[in-house]
Each structure stands twice: as C-alpha cells, then as structure tokens.
Amino acid sequence: MTLPQRVRVVGTGLLGTSLALALQARGVDVTLADTSPTAAALASDMGAGRVAHAQDEAPDLVVVAAPPDVVVDVVAAELTAWPDATVTDVTSVKNVVVEGVARRCGAERCRFVPGHPMAGRERSGAVAARSDLFEGRTWVICPDGADDARVADVTAVAQVCGAHVVTMSPAAHDEAVAAVSHVPQVAASLVAAQLRELPDDAVALSGQGVRDVTRIAASDPMLWTQILAGNAAAVLPLLEGVRASLDDVIHALSVITSGGDASGGTRGLADVAVVGSTSVAVTPPATPVTQDAVGIRDAIATPGPRAVLAQTIAGGQEGRARIPGKHGAPAQAYASVAVVIPDEPGALGRVFTDVGETGISVEDMRLEHDDAVAAGLLELSVVPLRAQTLVSALSARGWAAHLVETA
Amino acid sequence: MTLPQRVRVVGTGLLGTSLALALQARGVDVTLADTSPTAAALASDMGAGRVAHAQDEAPDLVVVAAPPDVVVDVVAAELTAWPDATVTDVTSVKNVVVEGVARRCGAERCRFVPGHPMAGRERSGAVAARSDLFEGRTWVICPDGADDARVADVTAVAQVCGAHVVTMSPAAHDEAVAAVSHVPQVAASLVAAQLRELPDDAVALSGQGVRDVTRIAASDPMLWTQILAGNAAAVLPLLEGVRASLDDVIHALSVITSGGDASGGTRGLADVAVVGSTSVAVTPPATPVTQDAVGIRDAIATPGPRAVLAQTIAGGQEGRARIPGKHGAPAQAYASVAVVIPDEPGALGRVFTDVGETGISVEDMRLEHDDAVAAGLLELSVVPLRAQTLVSALSARGWAAHLVETA
Numbered sequence: 001m002t003l004p005q006r007v008r009v010v011g012t013g014l015l016g017t018s019l020a021l022a023l024q025a026r027g028v029d030v031t032l033a034d035t036s037p038t039a040a041a042l043a044s045d046m047g048a049g050r051v052a053h054a055q056d057e058a059p060d061l062v063v064v065a066a067p068p069d070v071v072v073d074v075v076a077a078e079l080t081a082w083p084d085a086t087v088t089d090v091t092s093v094k095n096v097v098v099e100g101v102a103r104r105c106g107a108e109r110c111r112f113v114p115g116h117p118m119a120g121r122e123r124s125g126a127v128a129a130r131s132d133l134f135e136g137r138t139w140v141i142c143p144d145g146a147d148d149a150r151v152a153d154v155t156a157v158a159q160v161c162g163a164h165v166v167t168m169s170p171a172a173h174d175e176a177v178a179a180v181s182h183v184p185q186v187a188a189s190l191v192a193a194q195l196r197e198l199p200d201d202a203v204a205l206s207g208q209g210v211r212d213v214t215r216i217a218a219s220d221p222m223l224w225t226q227i228l229a230g231n232a233a234a235v236l237p238l239l240e241g242v243r244a245s246l247d248d249v250i251h252a253l254s255v256i257t258s259g260g261d262a263s264g265g266t267r268g269l270a271d272v273a274v275v276g277s278t279s280v281a282v283t284p285p286a287t288p289v290t291q292d293a294v295g296i297r298d299a300i301a302t303p304g305p306r307a308v309l310a311q312t313i314a315g316g317q318e319g320r321a322r323i324p325g326k327h328g329a330p331a332q333a334y335a336s337v338a339v340v341i342p343d344e345p346g347a348l349g350r351v352f353t354d355v356g357e358t359g360i361s362v363e364d365m366r367l368e369h370d371d372a373v374a375a376g377l378l379e380l381s382v383v384p385l386r387a388q389t390l391v392s393a394l395s396a397r398g399w400a401a402h403l404v405e406t407a
Numbered sequence: 408m409t410l411p412q413r414v415r416v417v418g419t420g421l422l423g424t425s426l427a428l429a430l431q432a433r434g435v436d437v438t439l440a441d442t443s444p445t446a447a448a449l450a451s452d453m454g455a456g457r458v459a460h461a462q463d464e465a466p467d468l469v470v471v472a473a474p475p476d477v478v479v480d481v482v483a484a485e486l487t488a489w490p491d492a493t494v495t496d497v498t499s500v501k502n503v504v505v506e507g508v509a510r511r512c513g514a515e516r517c518r519f520v521p522g523h524p525m526a527g528r529e530r531s532g533a534v535a536a537r538s539d540l541f542e543g544r545t546w547v548i549c550p551d552g553a554d555d556a557r558v559a560d561v562t563a564v565a566q567v568c569g570a571h572v573v574t575m576s577p578a579a580h581d582e583a584v585a586a587v588s589h590v591p592q593v594a595a596s597l598v599a600a601q602l603r604e605l606p607d608d609a610v611a612l613s614g615q616g617v618r619d620v621t622r623i624a625a626s627d628p629m630l631w632t633q634i635l636a637g638n639a640a641a642v643l644p645l646l647e648g649v650r651a652s653l654d655d656v657i658h659a660l661s662v663i664t665s666g667g668d669a670s671g672g673t674r675g676l677a678d679v680a681v682v683g684s685t686s687v688a689v690t691p692p693a694t695p696v697t698q699d700a701v702g703i704r705d706a707i708a709t710p711g712p713r714a715v716l717a718q719t720i721a722g723g724q725e726g727r728a729r730i731p732g733k734h735g736a737p738a739q740a741y742a743s744v745a746v747v748i749p750d751e752p753g754a755l756g757r758v759f760t761d762v763g764e765t766g767i768s769v770e771d772m773r774l775e776h777d778d779a780v781a782a783g784l785l786e787l788s789v790v791p792l793r794a795q796t797l798v799s800a801l802s803a804r805g806w807a808a809h810l811v812e813t814a
Contacts, residue, residue: 118614130809132747136784138612168608176609179601184620186656187598189723190649191591196726201575202583205545206730207525212619213591214730217723225716232660239657242597243650249593250646253639309632316596316624319603323613323621340539348772353763355756362755365774377543402537 003156004060004086005029008052010074012043015090015117016065017129020048022161025131031056043126058082061153064089068226072100079108086150088113088157092120092177093230094170098144113154114142114170116177117163124220135162142170178234185216185224186239192217249312252305335387339378340400341367351378351399358393360386379404410563411467411493412436415459417481419450422497422524423472424536427455429568432538438463450533465489468560471496475633479507486515493557495520495564499527499584500637501577505551520561521549521577523584524570531627542569549577585641592623592631593646599624656719659712742794746785747807748774758785758806765800767793786811 005028009020012034020043024030030049034040040051062078062085064071071091078087079101091097094114102109119137139158143151158165168176192214195203228235303311341347348367355362364381382390387403394401412435416427419441427450431437437456441447444458451458469485469492471478478498485494486508498504501521509516526544546565550558565572575583599621602610635642710718748754755774762769771788789797794810801808 118612128811130745130811132745132784132807132809135747135807138614140612166608166612172606172609176605176612179605179609180613180617183601184598184617186653186719187594188616188620189720190652190656191594192724192726192730193652193719193722194586194590194645194648194726195729196722198583198586198729199579201573202579202586203729204731205525205547205573205583206587207545209595209623210587210591211730212622213595214723214727215619216616217720217727219720219724221717221720221724224720225713228656228660228716229663229713232663236657236660236664238601239653239660241601243653243657245597245600246593246646246650246653249597249635250643250650253635253643253646256636256639257643306632306636309635310628312593312600313596313624313626313628313631315600315603316621317599317626317628319599319601320621320624322602322605322610323599323618324611338537338539340542348769349763349766351763352759352769356758356760356763357756359756362759365755365772367772377539400539400542402539404535404537 003028003160004153006031006057006059006061007157008033008056008059008062008078008082008085009049009065010034010062010078011065011067012039012048012126013065013067014124014126014128015119015133016063017043017046017048017126018119018131018133019063019065019090019117019157019161021046021129021131022134023157024049026160031059039126043129046126046129048126048129059085061085061157062087063157067223068093068097068230071097072104075101075112076104079105079111086111086113086153088115088154090115090117091230092116092181092227094140094142094144094173095233096230098142098170102145109145110147111150113146113150114144115154115158116140116142116173117158117161118177118181119163120219124223132162134158137163138166139163140166140168140173142168142173144170174231174234178231178238182228182231182235183238183242185219186228186235187242188214188217189219245312245315248308252308255305335382335384336404337380337382337387337390337394338402338404339380339394341378348378351394354394354397354399355380355390358390360390360393410435410567411560413438413464413466413468414564415440415463415466415469415485415489415492416450416456416472417441417469417485418472418474419446419455419533420472420474421531421533421535422526422540423470424450424453424455424533425526425538425540426470426472426497426524426564426568428453428536428538429541430564431456433567438466446533450536453533453536455533455536466492468492468564469494470564474630475500475504475637478504479511482508482519483511486512486518493518493520493560495522495561497522497524498637499523499588499634501547501549501551501580502640503637505549505577509552516552517554518557520553520557521551522561522565523547523549523580524565524568525584525588526570527626531630539569541565544570545573546570547573547575547580549575549580551577581638581641585638585645589635589638589642590645590649592626593635593642594649595621595624596626652719652722655715659715662712742789742791743811744787744789744794744797744801745809745811746787746801748785755785758801761801761804761806762787762797765797767797767800 007023007028008031009016010033012032020030020032024047031052032040032043032049033052044051059082062082064074064078064087066074068091071089075087075089089097094116098114101112105112117134117137117139119133141151141154155165339351341351360382362380362382366379380390391401391403414430414435415438416423417440419439427437427439431454438459439447439450439456440459447458466489469489471481471485471494473481475498478496482494482496496504501523505521508519524541524544524546526540548558548561562572746758748758767789769787769789773786798808798810
C-alpha cells in the first residue's frame with residue numbers, strides 16, 4: 001500500500017491543516033485550498049504545505065475538509081476538476097454525504113472514499129491544528145461503491161497519520177456516532193445550559209462530575225448545528241428515547257413531590273403512556289379503558305416512583321459498563337492508586353519524577369481538584385500486581401498515596 | 408477552634424469510614440456503629456476506630472453517615488441518646504433532613520449541624536474508603552438554627568480533614584447541588600442507558616467525549632434514588648427545563664427530517680408551545696388562534712430548526728464557561744502542551760521523569776487514548792510563559808510534544 005505523492009487539501013480548518021501538517025512532515029507534496037485565502041496562507045505559514053494554484057500538477061488524492069453543509073458540492077467539484085484523483089472527506093456524518101455524491105456524480109462516485117477521522121477537539125481552526133492530531137485515533141472509512149485501490153490510498157494516508165482504520169457502512173457509522181457522540185453532545189449542552197442562571201456560590205460547588213459531563217459543551221455551535229442536522233434521522237429516535245426516559249424521571253419526581261398520588265386525575269393516561277416507555281410491562285385492562293380503569297391499570301402497571309429512579313440509574317450503569325477500557329480491556333482491569341498533590345510549584349512534576357523512578361507502567365490517570373482549594377488528587381491506574389509496590393514507593397518518598405480498592 | 412476528642416461515627420460506608428480514618432489518624436478517639444455488625448467490624452479492621460459498645464463514654468460529636476432515607480431517624484435517636492453531644496450528618500440533600508429533624512426534635516435541633524462533604528465516588532462501601540477522601544474538597548455546612556459552638560465543632564472536623572468549608576442555607580444548597588450534581592447525574596445515566604442496545608462495533612467508536620459524559624453513570628442506584636427523591640422539589644423544575652430544551656431540539660430535528668415543514672397539521676400548537684420554551688419572543692397573534700393562525704404565528708415566531716440547534720449548543724457554551732477553572736481561575740489561564748505517549752511499558756513513567764526534570768509546574772493534565780489502538784495523548788496545562796520551554800525540553804528528550812494554541 002503506497003502513500004499518495006501529491007495531496008490536495010481543500011479546507012484548512014483544524015482537520016485539514018492537521019492532516020496537511022502530518023503528510024507534509026512525511027514528505028508528501030501538499031497543496032492547500034480554502035475559500036478564505038487568509039486561512040490557506042495561515043496553514044501554509046504553519047508548514048502545512050503550499051497554497052494551491054491553478055497551474056498545480058494534478059493531485060493523486062484530494063482531501064475535502066470543508067464544513068459539512070458544503071462537502072457534497074466541494075466533493076463534486078473536485079471529482080470534476082481532477083478526473084484521475086481519489087477524493088475523500090472527513091465529515092462527521094456519512095449518509096448525507098454518500099447520498100449527495102451518488103446523486104450528483106453518478107459513476108464518478110467510484111473515486112470517492114467517504115471517511116471520518118474521529119479526532120475533534122473543543123477548539124477549531126488552523127491555529128488549533130497539530131500534526132499528531134490523528135495519532136491513536138480511530139479513522140472510519142465507508143467504502144461505499146469506491147474502487148478498492150482508492151480505498152487503499154485513503155487507508156494508507158490514515159495509517160501514516162497514526163490512525164486506526166475501521167470500515168463500516170455509512171448507515172452503521174451514522175447510527176454509531178449518533179449514540180456515542182451526537183446524543184452525548186446534546187446532553188452535555190443541555191446540562192451546561194442550565195448553569196447559566198445559577199448564582200455564583202452555586203456554580204462554585206461544581207466538582208469533577210459536572211466538569212466531565214459538560215466538557216464537550218464548549219464545542220462549536222456552527223459545526224454542531226451542521227452535524228446534528230446532517231445526522232437528524234439517526235439522532236432523532238435516540239433523543240426521543242432519552243426524552244421518554246426523562247419523562248419517566250420527571251413523572252416519578254412529580255409523584256414524590258405531590259406526596260405519592262401516582263394516578264391522580266388528568267395525569268392518569270399520561271402516566272400509563274410514560275411508564276410504557278420503560279421496560280415495565282403494562283398489563284392490558286380486561287375492561288374498557290375509563291378514567292377509573294386507567295387508575296386501576298396505573299396502580300397495577302406503574303412501578304413506584306423510586307423504582308423508576310433506581311431503574312434509570314441502573315440502566316445508566318449497564319450502558320456505561322459497555323464502554324470498553326483502554327485497548328478494549330474492561331475498565332476494571334487496572335488497580336487505582338490515589339496520590340494527594342499539594343498545590344506547590346512543581347508538585348506534579350515531583351510526583352512525575354518519583355513515579356517514573358519506580359519504573360511502573362501507568363496505564364491511565366485522572367487529576368481531580370476542587371476549584372475552591374489547593375490540593376488535588378491524582379489517580380493512577382496500574383496493573384493490580386504493581387499497585388501496592390507503587391503505593392509503598394510513593395509513600396517512602398513522602399507522598400500521601402493509597403491503594404484504592406474496588407468495591 | 409478545638410477538635411472534638413471523642414467522635415462517634417454512625418454508618419460505616421464510604422463517607423463514614425473515610426472520616427473515621429481521617430480523625431483516627433489525627434489522634435481522635437473514634438467509635439464505629441452500623442446496623443451491620445460486619446460493616447462496623449470491617450471499618451475497625453481498616454483502622455478507622457473501635458466498634459461502639461453500650462458502655463462507651465459519651466461522644467463530643469456524633470457523625471451520622473447513614474443512608475439518606477434513615478438519616479432523620481438516626482439523627483433523632485442520637486440526639487436523644489447523647490444529650491450533650493453535637494450531631495452532624497453528611498447527606499447530599501439538606502432540606503428534607505433539616506425539616507425532618509426540626510419536626511422530630513424541636514429545641515434539640517440546636518445541637519444538630521447539617522453538613523455535606525462533597526466527596527463522593529462511583530465506588531461505595533468501607534472498602535472504598537480512604538483517609539484523604541476529603542482533602543481539597545468542599546464541605547458545605549448549613550448552620551440552620553444550630554448553636555455557634557456546635558457549628559465550630561463540625562467546622563474543625565471538616566478543616567482537619569483538609570476540606571474547604573462553605574456555609575449556605577439548606578434551600579440554597581439543595582438548589583445548587585440539583586444543578587451541579589443531580590441533573591448531571593440524571594443526564595449521564597440517560598446518555599449511558601442508550602448505549603445498552605448498541606452493536607459492539609458502534610460502542611467501540613466511543614471516544615473521550617462519551618467517556619467523560621457518562622463517567623458518573625457508574626454511580627450507585629440505591630443511593631441516587633434516595634438523593635433524587637430527597638431533592639425532588641429542586642431537581643424537578645430543572646429537569647423540566649432540560650426537557651423543554653430537549654423538546655426544542657427534537658422538534659428541530661423532526662422538522663429537518665420531514666423536509667422543513669415547520670407548522671404541519673396537528674403539530675402547530677405544540678410547535679408554538681415548544682418554541683416558547685426557548686428565549687425566542689413569541690409575537691401574540693392579532694387574530695383569534697385558529698389552526699391557520701397558529702401556522703402563521705408559527706412561521707413568524709419559530710426560529711429555523713438550525714437556529715434552534717445553534718442556540719442549544721451556544722447555550723451550553725455559555726453555561727460551561729461559568730464553571731471556574733482550578734482555584735476559581737478561568738479555564739483558559741493555562742497553556743496546553745500535548746505529548747504523544749507510545750504504548751510501551753513505562754512510557755508514562757518516562758515522560759513523568761522528563762517533565763519532572765524540567766522543574767516546570769504542571770497545573771492540570773488529561774490523558775486521552777483510543778480503545779482500539781496503542782498511542783495516547785497527554786495534555787499538560789502549564790503557565791503560558793513556560794509552555795514553549797516545556798515543549799522544547801520534551802522534544803529534546805525525544806517526545807512528540809506540541810504547544811496547543813488556543814483559538
């Protein structure tokens with residue numbers, strides 16, 4: 001599998017410029033095009049390649065890294081402009097792109113290889129680009145009607161950038177990212193939005209939990225509007241499922257606040273409908289459904305409000321448990337060592353040195369800290385066999401280190 | 408402010424045992440009580456103190472660390488059993504506890520100091536306890552009708568455990584944690600729950616985003632059922648606000664999937680109601696509201712579906728921006744240095760050593776990695792002035808290190 005020698009990057013934002021930087025660094029001849037001449041020049045100044053000109057040699061590969069809402073137009077234009085080139089894209093949604101290109105380009109689509117390097121960040125633009133953006137990331141390729149040789153070109157580019165190539169159908173890709181990326185984005189944004197009206201002393205109580213839940217809420221509205229709109233068909237049913245479960249929780253809480261009347265008056269039918277959205281079986285009534293029957297049916301079919309809350313949290317546990325740990329290993333595969341980090345200059349640097357000297361391989365880490373105070377807590381994940389050794393070594397060096405036993 | 412000499416801990420779970428470990432380590436005479444003799448014995452074996460006996464001396468302070476649904480009963484019993492002792496609790500909700508104790512104990516409530524050390528984890532039980540659990544955490548105290556001397560006792564205990572004491576009213580506390588803790592928990596659980604039915608190859612695309620959003624979804628259903636039920640009055644209106652915004656997103660996506668018909672048939676009224684929940688002004692119609700009028704009104708008052716999506720993400724950005732960074736500093740106060748970490752034994756250890764040798768103070772860090780592949784990306788936050796120095800030093804030592812410019 002050989003790397004294309006001449007690559008044309010159309011769209012010098014975060015992904016386009018990062019890819020150009022990576023290819024340029026590996027000796028590929030990269031040309032840069034952007035609707036904004038300034039953006040292309042900036043990317044070129046950063047060392048991402050030459051600004052494209054009319055007299056450029058025909059590229060072997062064109063990478064379209066334009067905003068989602070113009071990708072189909074740009075891909076079609078590039079397929080026409082370069083009749084021998086392979087064309088790929090980096091859009092986070094694939095069905096709309098694949099269908100659009102098929103509709104616009106007919107047989108030429110065999111030169112188009114839809115792709116999605118899963119390497120975003122909260123920051124955007126060429127200034128946030130870096131040549132190692134794709135190192136260790138997954139790069140999805142949807143070889144939908146593309147020639148094998150064209151797929152090989154794009155695969156070579158992804159791999160030389162250090163990415164792990166996964167092949168999926170456009171539909172499977174869109175359903176997957178709807179669940180693991182787009183729904184989490186909407187949830188993070190909605191949770192963060194309700195912090196807007198909060199008093200300062202309330203926001204000051206924010207801990208690592210809300211910090212983690214809302215981290216991706218810092219993402220770009222324009223880009224995400226296009227992503228969500230572009231994947232509306234896959235995101236919609238998932239969000240409707242989330243809303244149904246949210247309604248269960250809201251109903252359970254309203255029952256609790258109202259003192260436990262589960263089937264009161266006009267809410268009767270709604271209750272049954274809402275509860276129906278949980279995994280609780282609703283026994284059909286033997287009698288025609290009157291308000292009374294609904295009351296009875298409700299009493300039979302409705303789990304207590306606290307049961308609904310418990311089911312909600314337990315359901316989240318099950319889903320969370322499905323997310324594999326590093327290298328697909330179960331998240332529980334490592335033991336956790338907690339180290340208290342005083343807020344002194346170089347404290348983390350010193351613990352870095354001490355951990356390094358133990359020669360123990362740290363698999364993962366998390367630094368938790370409280371806004372209001374100094375000390376932080378560093379959690380280091382290591383293989384269970386070495387955990388106690390690490391604790392002893394750090395304690396001997398004066399650190400408050402503890403083996404965190406898993407319940 | 409003097410530390411109580413004899414402390415009785417009732418409930419030897421994660422918080423009770425951790426507090427007992429911290430106090431015992433500081434020379435306090437700690438006795439341990441739990442409805443489960445095994446749990447109390449386990450905590451004692453862990454070095455948290457003596458198992459309580461009938462002939463124990465009267466404690467100066469009783470810490471009730473029982474499950475939320477029995478806290479009021481236990482606090483009332485302890486106030487009666489120890490007529491001179493200060494009694495405090497560690498429950499995540501405060502209104503229900505304060506009102507319950509006031510109702511049950513009348514004047515004796517002056518000896519009760521409601522508290523909430525904000526130091527939870529996804530793991531529970533004495534086995535997960537550690538003496539430094541409260542280091543650097545916020546400990547909320549609600550001195551609701553309690554004597555100043557009693558408040559001083561609890562404050563001393565919180566501070567000796569390394570916690571930062573914040574004083575709030577029970578109502579302000581409950582509204583704050585509803586927004587920064589309880590709503591995020593529900594959202595994380597709902598997002599994680601929708602991963603349950605996902606194909607394995609789809610779950611395998613999970614990146615750092617969904618990992619962060621769902622981390623706290625691993626929490627204990629029984630505990631959270633009690634927390635949510637105990638704070639239902641504060642959580643309910645916030646979740647209803649989230650649902651209204653979620654409805655806006657769902658409606659916008661359904662308009663997009665249905666080809667842009669914003670005011671079709673029976674959805675007319677619902678549309679106006681839904682859109683009314685955004686910050687978009689709804690112009691009252693000059694004519695009586697008929698379905699036609701609704702259609703027109705809809706067309707006037709409804710922002711385009713993409714505008715709703717953009718508003719949703721932008722609203723999240725605003726809310727996220729309110730969460731202060733470390734020590735209350737804005738999150739943008741530090742420069743970020745990215746280092747590629749190959750998956751080799753001791754790789755993180757080596758980078759720890761090299762960073763340590765630079766003597767540069769690392770303020771925060773994040774390790775991102777992909778399940779499917781080897782390399783990870785370590786992001787180090789340092790003061791901007793030192794960032795380039797760190798990059799150069801690490802590069803000189805053979806690391807792929809990059810200064811991450813903020814857009």
